[in-house]
Amino acid sequence: MVEASICGADASRGKGVGKTLLHHQVSAADADDLWTLPAVIFPEIRASIALHHKAGVRTVGLRERIAQHHGEWRDTVLLARRRAG
Numbered sequence: 074m075v076e077a078s079i080c081g082a083d084a085s086r087g088k089g090v091g092k093t094l095l096h097h098q099v100s101a102a103d104a105d106d107l108w109t110l111p112a113v114i115f116p117e118i119r120a121s122i123a124l125h126h127k128a129g130v131r132t133v134g135l136r137e138r139i140a141q142h143h144g145e146w147r148d149t150v151l152l153a154r155r156r157a158g
Contacts, residue, residue, distance in 0.1 A: 075102065075107060075110065076110075076111050076112065076113065077095075077098045077102070077110055077111075077112055078112040078113055078114050078121065078125075079091045079094050079095045079098070079112075079121055079124060079125070081120075081121075086120060091121070091124045092124065092127070092128070095124060095125065095128045095130075096128070098110065099128060099129075099154060102154075102156070103156055106156075107156065108155060108156050109153050109154070109155055109156075110130070110153065110154040110155075110156075111151065111152065111153045111154075112125055112130060112151075112152040112153070112154075113136075113149045113150070113151055113152070114149065114150050114152065115142075115147060115148075115149060115150070116135070116148055116149070116150050122150060122152070125152050125154075126152075128154070129154055130152045130153065130154040131152060131153065131154070132150055132151070132152050133151050133152060133153050134150075134151045135148055135149075135150055135151070136148060136149045136150075136151055
């Protein structure tokens, strides 16, 4: 299993960079016969979550207080894209 998440800089938003990167990740996962492509994203990074949803990645859960980031316990959104078939 491979984990893949796309988060871009504000300056690149709306230019198709994230969409292109995510498309390549999904294509590579399919070519390597990977059944599940998970992603883990902080809940407040809504643009990244929306980008993943547009690519057919679905939210499968919220992991509460899963890890510390800068000394603060953080939640993460767990997403997954499953290959057809």
